[in-house]
Amino acid sequence: xxxxxxxxxxxxxxxxxxxxxxxxxxxxxxxxxxxxxxxxxxxxxxxxxxxxxxxxxxxxxxxxxxxxxxxxxxxxxxxxxxxxxxxxxxxxxxxxxxxxxxxxxxxxxxxxxxxxxxxxxxxxxxxxxxxxxxxxxxxxxxxxxxxxxxxxxxxxxxxxxxxxxxxxxxxxxxxxxxxxxxxxxxxxxxxxxxxxxxxxxxxxxxxxxxxxxxxxxxxxxxxxxxxxxxxxxxxxxxxxxxxxxxxxxxxxxxxxxxxxxxxxxxxxxxxxxxxxxxxxxxxxxxxxxxxxxxxxxxxxxxxxxxxxxxxxxxxxxxxxxxxxxxxxxxxxxxxxxxxxxxxxxxxxxxxxxxxxxxxxxxxxxxxxxxxxxxxxxxxxxxxxxxxxxxxxxxxxxxxxxxxxxxxxxxxxxxxxxxxxxxxxxxxxxxxxxxxxxxxxxxxxxxxxxxxxxxxxxxxxxxxxxxxxxxxxxxxxxxxxxxxxxxxxxxxxxxxxxxxxxxxxxxxxxxxx
Amino acid sequence: xxxxxxxxxxxxxxxxxxxxxxxxxxxxxxxxxxxxxxxxxxxxxxxxxxxxxxxxxxxxxxxxxxxxxxxxxxxxxxxxxxxxxxxxxxxxxxxxxxxxxxxxxxxxxxxxxxxxxxxxxxxxxxxxxxxxxxxxxxxxxxxxxxxxxxxxxxxxxxxxxxxxxxxxxxxxxxxxxxxxxxxxxxxxxxxxxxxxxxxxxxxxxxxxxxxxxxxxxxxxxxxxxxxxxxxxxxxxxxxxxxxxxxxxxxxxxxxxxxxxxxxxxxxxxxxxxxxxxxxxxxxxxxxxxxxxxxxxxxxxxxxxxxxxxxxxxxxxxxxxxx
Numbered sequence: 001x002x003x004x005x006x007x008x009x010x011x012x013x014x015x016x017x018x019x020x021x022x023x024x025x026x027x028x029x030x031x032x033x034x035x036x037x038x039x040x041x042x043x044x045x046x047x048x049x050x051x052x053x054x055x056x057x058x059x060x061x062x063x064x065x066x067x068x069x070x071x072x073x074x075x076x077x078x079x080x081x082x083x084x085x086x087x088x089x090x091x092x093x094x095x096x097x098x099x100x101x102x103x104x105x106x107x108x109x110x111x112x113x114x115x116x117x118x119x120x121x122x123x124x125x126x127x128x129x130x131x132x133x134x135x136x137x138x139x140x141x142x143x144x145x146x147x148x149x150x151x152x153x154x155x156x157x158x159x160x161x162x163x164x165x166x167x168x169x170x171x172x173x174x175x176x177x178x179x180x181x182x183x184x185x186x187x188x189x190x191x192x193x194x195x196x197x198x199x200x201x202x203x204x205x206x207x208x209x210x211x212x213x214x215x216x217x218x219x220x221x222x223x224x225x226x227x228x229x230x231x232x233x234x235x236x237x238x239x240x241x242x243x244x245x246x247x248x249x250x251x252x253x254x255x256x257x258x259x260x261x262x263x264x265x266x267x268x269x270x271x272x273x274x275x276x277x278x279x280x281x282x283x284x285x286x287x288x289x290x291x292x293x294x295x296x297x298x299x300x301x302x303x304x305x306x307x308x309x310x311x312x313x314x315x316x317x318x319x320x321x322x323x324x325x326x327x328x329x330x331x332x333x334x335x336x337x338x339x340x341x342x343x344x345x346x347x348x349x350x351x352x353x354x355x356x357x358x359x360x361x362x363x364x365x366x367x368x369x370x371x372x373x374x375x376x377x378x379x380x381x382x383x384x385x386x387x388x389x390x391x392x393x394x395x396x397x398x399x400x401x402x403x404x405x406x407x408x409x410x411x412x413x414x415x416x417x418x419x420x421x422x423x424x425x426x427x428x429x430x431x432x433x434x435x436x437x438x439x440x441x442x443x444x445x446x447x448x449x450x451x452x453x454x455x456x457x458x459x460x461x462x463x464x465x466x467x468x469x470x471x472x473x474x475x476x477x478x479x480x481x482x483x484x485x486x487x488x489x490x491x492x493x494x495x496x497x498x499x500x501x502x503x504x505x506x507x508x509x510x511x512x
Numbered sequence: 513x514x515x516x517x518x519x520x521x522x523x524x525x526x527x528x529x530x531x532x533x534x535x536x537x538x539x540x541x542x543x544x545x546x547x548x549x550x551x552x553x554x555x556x557x558x559x560x561x562x563x564x565x566x567x568x569x570x571x572x573x574x575x576x577x578x579x580x581x582x583x584x585x586x587x588x589x590x591x592x593x594x595x596x597x598x599x600x601x602x603x604x605x606x607x608x609x610x611x612x613x614x615x616x617x618x619x620x621x622x623x624x625x626x627x628x629x630x631x632x633x634x635x636x637x638x639x640x641x642x643x644x645x646x647x648x649x650x651x652x653x654x655x656x657x658x659x660x661x662x663x664x665x666x667x668x669x670x671x672x673x674x675x676x677x678x679x680x681x682x683x684x685x686x687x688x689x690x691x692x693x694x695x696x697x698x699x700x701x702x703x704x705x706x707x708x709x710x711x712x713x714x715x716x717x718x719x720x721x722x723x724x725x726x727x728x729x730x731x732x733x734x735x736x737x738x739x740x741x742x743x744x745x746x747x748x749x750x751x752x753x754x755x756x757x758x759x760x761x762x763x764x765x766x767x768x769x770x771x772x773x774x775x776x777x778x779x780x781x782x783x784x785x786x787x788x789x790x791x792x793x794x795x796x797x798x799x800x801x802x803x804x805x806x807x808x809x810x811x812x813x814x815x816x817x818x819x820x821x822x823x824x825x826x827x828x829x830x831x832x833x834x
Binding site for chain 1: 711
């Protein structure tokens with residue numbers, strides 16, 4: 001393991017959460033190494049430590065038998081460690097060339113920018129990566145895949161020896177993934193060490209030499225690809241066998257159709273989507289990023305106009321033109337991005353919890369006593385850990401913030417709860433609690449439609465799983481057929497036939 | 513009352529109190545002579561002039577808390593005095609309808625601003641900058657360099673219920689501040705203003721009708737600016753296109769000094785009125801200090817920055833959710 005990259009006893013805590021706990025493993029120089037784990041397993045923190053964004057509490061990272069003492073992201077870059085992060089960190093208002101050199105611009109004497117040099121270097125890098133765009137193109141005009149590759153180019157611009165990729169394929173199409181993997185293959189030939197973080201096991205097995213599994217911040221194992229199987233990796237990630245299913249086991253204990261969606265269409269996001277959600281069931285809606293699942297939920301909730309299709313709650317047709325109308329009809333949506341779409345940072349936890357209900361009931365005045373009661377009830381029922389009802393949401397952990405966003409919608413007593421990534425960026429404990437809350441609500445007669453890209457989560461708590469791809473519903477999977485492989489096959493467009501899937505909905509000519 | 517009155521306003525009150533104590537001490541007269549600052553006539557003067565931008569500052573605070581900005585109130589005040597003056601003096605309308613016509617000015621400009629911001633989607637700064645120009649320009653078009661002398665048709669020593677008309681501005685300001693303080697803290701409408709200003713996307717997702725909330729803020733700001741204009745027209749007895757020049761910045765500064773955050777979501781209408789009084793006292797007292805005549809604007813500018821920085825350093829406001 002000499003002359004490679006080595007993690008030795010790396011630990012990092014955020015408050016009470018141990019994100020990394022004594023993690024040690026080695027990456028041989030020149031290999032392509034995968035790091036996998038569930039959400040909250042510590043992958044992202046590990047990468048941030050490696051990229052100098054987060055300083056570890058204990059432990060060290062060694063590169064070629066030398067201890068790396070990183071002072072910041074810039075330091076990491078200068079030592080040849082380039083991070084391509086999960087969120088595309090880019091300046092949409094600047095050109096590709098300006099993005100690649102942001103913060104490290106080449107200058108002439110006197111401090112003037114050396115635009116020709118930067119443009120030429122950018123053109124060379126883009127050609128290397130087979131990205132057919134001009135260095136002067138505005139970043140906001142690039143498709144997601146090219147934006148992702150520009151990040152790779154940014155890392156490579158400075159003689160990168162270790163390239164770290166955090167879930168680089170989540171927003172890419174199959175062809176774009178092929179392109180990226182081709183680039184990574186060529187980098188490997190050039191001797192670049194790649195650390196690849198993903199939850200997409202097929203990609204991991206396709207690309208990587210060895211696989212390290214993290215769970216709850218701890219190292220589970222590091223194995224060579226040839227000596228393991230996707231099943232074994234999933235078992236290692238989940239740490240139990242088989243993954244505990246919270247979902248109801250019986251096939252037909254479900255009640256009447258609460259929410260009926262027919263031929264729902266909003267182009268280009270999704271077309272002709274039809275399904276029911278019954279009282280007492282959790283319907284999982286699985287699809288990769290770009291499959292149209294968030295747009296589907298948001299359109300049902302009246303945030304966007306639909307182009308065709310009908311909605312009914314309890315047999316009564318509804319056509320909400322706004323979230324206000326949707327809420328009054330008995331719908332609630334816990335949105336994907338709690339910071340941006342869910343929380344009011346300037347309002348207390350109590351006010352946050354009370355708002356949608358007050359808006360839904362068109363209350364005129366505010367009753368402190370009622371609000372406090374409602375908020376206290378939510379805090380108790382969802383075990384939201386907050387020092388007081390008057391705390392600002394920023395004082396809460398991510399998991400508890402998520403519970404506030406969930407609680408504020410449960411307070412409206414919806415008939416059908418729409419959840420978009422209900423446990424995104426939430427630690428494992430809170431995730432489990434949120435799953436419990438969802439199941440509890442469903443037992444009490446609510447219907448629930450849960451969109452998630454977290455496959456183990458969908459498998460664990462959904463009674464049945466609808467799979468979306470390219471704006472269409474591609475199938476429904478229930479019971480014993482609900483395996484990671486079957487769901488993934490439908491979601492990722494592998495035409496190989498399988499016994500587990502029942503094609504549903506007209507196969508529309510999707511938008512590639 | 514609990515929850516209506518917070519640390520936010522308390523710190524503004526403290527600043528005002530310190531200011532008053534300072535000038536009381538500094539301007540303390542020789543024995544036997546009346547205090548030039550602390551006497552009923554002067555207090556009325558301070559209130560009278562503070563109320564002109566104090567009333568409009570209530571509206572400005574509401575717009576800013578909702579995440580917007582209104583640059584129009586100064587011009588709206590001027591146009592209101594002109595329209596009221598035109599109706600009352602030129603068209604010989606009775607006073608009541610003339611005042612209503614003046615109030616219509618603010619509702620119209622408010623509607624225009626909100627339409628531009630909500631429907632057309634122009635940023636508030638530009639939209640209200642345009643409305644400011646339109647309102648000021650309209651005032652010049654109507655007056656054509658004349659001005660309307662309302663005082664000739666108004667009763668001398670006019671009293672309502674035994675109170676001099678000079679008190680109308682202060683009383684209206686305090687009354688409106690109380691009403692809007694309650695509306696902002698105790699009514700769902702006010703909570704929506706805070707929510708929209710704090711996180712517009714989350715407000716949409718929460719079922720708040722964001723467009724209506726913003727529209728209401730601009731309408732109220734326009735109406736309150738017009739009320740300022742009517743008060744100015746009656747108190748000064750003039751309808752003139754170049755009145756209230758540059759007031760929009762004093763009005764915004766009053767709201768900010770009163771604890772309203774320009775990034776939206778935080779603030780208080782009572783604070784805005786207190787902020788207006790802080791400026792009123794400064795403007796009144798500084799010229800009375802021998803030798804300070806030419807320094808008063810400079811000192812006011814420094815004071816704006818000083819108060820806001822001090823406030824942030826103390827950190828009592830802004831950190832706590834409303």
